[in-house]
Each structure stands twice: as structure tokens, then as C-alpha cells.
Amino acid sequence: MLLTADHVEQMRLPTTTSREGYEKSSVDAYVEEIVATLRAWETEADDAAPDYVLHSGDVTGAAFPAIPSIHDEGYEEERVDEFLDNVVSTLVHYETRAAAGASAGAPGAGAGDGVGAGAGATMTADEIARRTFNVVKFRGGYDRQAVDAFMTRIVATLRAHEAGTWRRGGPDGLLTSADVINIKFQATALRSGYEQDEVDEFLDDVAQALAAYEVRD
Structure with a gap:
């Protein structure tokens, strides 16, 4: 499923106090960047890559401080990791589409070029x-x-x-x-x-x- 900026903005990640979790403030700040990135892709004309976005590789390498349960409430690590996997898949979709469009518009590209033939x-x-x-x-x-x-x-x-x-x-x-x-x-x-x-x-x-x-x- 492709994620949308609105979906991510309204999403509520589950928290935990019984085991180690990801620091909430760090995750929340990163989610804001993800929302901005998705909105940039959704509003970009001609499927071109926006000037400022997170890339799929950035999200794959994302890491957050862990909070021991005895200290504070944190986000469930497995659920955050699953969410980031979905973000990566969505960004790969956009990036591939933009790359295919650039290839189709390049000199020598044939009319039949595109995602399917790219x-x-x-x-x-x-x-x-x-x-x-x-x-x-x-x-x-x-x-x-x-x-x-x-x-x-x-x-x-x-x-x-x-x-x-x-x-x-x-x-x-x-x-x-x-x-x-x-x-x-x-x-x-x-x-x-x-x-x-x-x-x-x-x-x-x-x-x-x-x-x-x-x-x-």
C-alpha cells in the first residue's frame, strides 16, 4: 500500500512502557520529515523529483535512540520499523516513476519507453x-x-x-x-x-x- 502525507500525518504509533522503545521526540521529528517528503511528491508536477525530500535510502538507514521502559514511554520498535518499511516502498515507487520519466524524456528515448519498458x-x-x-x-x-x-x-x-x-x-x-x-x-x-x-x-x-x-x- 502506498502511503499518503495525510495518512501519515493522522497516524498514531503505539507506545510501550513495558519494554524498550524508540524515543518519541526523535521519531515524531522524523515523521514530520516523512510527511513533508510525501506531500512534496504528491504535489510535484510531471512526476519530477522534488528539490528537498528524504530518499528511500535515507529512511532505510534511519536510527532512533532507545528508551528503557523504566525511564519513559517510547514507541514500539517493531511497529515503527514496519511503518518505515512502508515508507521505503512508497518512496521507491515515486523515485522509480521519476527516473522512468526522466529516461523517457532523454534524447533518443522512444515513444514506448517508460516504467514498463524502463x-x-x-x-x-x-x-x-x-x-x-x-x-x-x-x-x-x-x-x-x-x-x-x-x-x-x-x-x-x-x-x-x-x-x-x-x-x-x-x-x-x-x-x-x-x-x-x-x-x-x-x-x-x-x-x-x-x-x-x-x-x-x-x-x-x-x-x-x-x-x-x-x-x-
Whole structure:
């Protein structure tokens, strides 16, 4: 479900006094930024990206101070995290649509270009199946086995989209754009691993490609 500024503005997050929660003032301030961001997208002409907004990556990396229950009332951490996941999905939707519009208006773009033929169509399962990453040693990289396993799921997800069989909440193992944005890999220390920046940039492209498909579905 895409969130709206009005929905977020009227939302009331549950609080807790029986266990650790997020500091209310920090969360409230961030929610105000989210409302401003969503309103900017909703009122922007021609689906262009507004000048000042939070980006999906900003929300993915958001962190709040924790308040022990013995000190004060805080927001339930799981509910805040679920809300932020929905915010990320909504922002990815807007960002992908804006990127597709920019691509369609670029020199050499064909009349048939757009969300359907844009990001989602430029990344195929076969291309991902052949994708490799640089391996680093003696500095932090991502666990190769974990990344390879996730790549297998990305390939399966893209194949489902290409075949028209992907459905939200469908078979286990298939991914959404939010799943890709939120994935965290363990960093290696003494073992070789994949170059972190390279993997992160690739996953940003995958998330946009999946979001482009999800807009259509």
C-alpha cells in the first residue's frame, strides 16, 4: 500500500512502557520529515523529483535512540520499523516513476519507453545470473555465500516478473523492492568477501528494477 502525507500525518504509533522503545521526540521529528517528503511528491508536477525530500535510502538507514521502559514511554520498535518499511516502498515507487520519466524524456528515448519498458526491462534474470563482484581480502567485504544465495532469489524473482507469475505475498523466496533495500549482509574480517560498495550499488539498481515491475502489477 502506498502511503499518503495525510495518512501519515493522522497516524498514531503505539507506545510501550513495558519494554524498550524508540524515543518519541526523535521519531515524531522524523515523521514530520516523512510527511513533508510525501506531500512534496504528491504535489510535484510531471512526476519530477522534488528539490528537498528524504530518499528511500535515507529512511532505510534511519536510527532512533532507545528508551528503557523504566525511564519513559517510547514507541514500539517493531511497529515503527514496519511503518518505515512502508515508507521505503512508497518512496521507491515515486523515485522509480521519476527516473522512468526522466529516461523517457532523454534524447533518443522512444515513444514506448517508460516504467514498463524502463528500469524493470533493463535488468533481466539472465543478466543477473551472470553477474559477478570483485573479491577483496584483508578488509571488510560482504560474506560471499550470503550474497550468492540472495542473488539466486533475485534471479528467481526477475524470472517470475518476466513470466508474469510474480504476485505480492506469493511463493516464499520471491522478493519485493523493499526486501532488497532492507537486506543486510554480514561483513567478513579474516576471510575474502565481495566489495561492499559494488554490491550496494547493484542492489540499488535491483530495487529500482523490481519497483518498476511492482508499479505495473
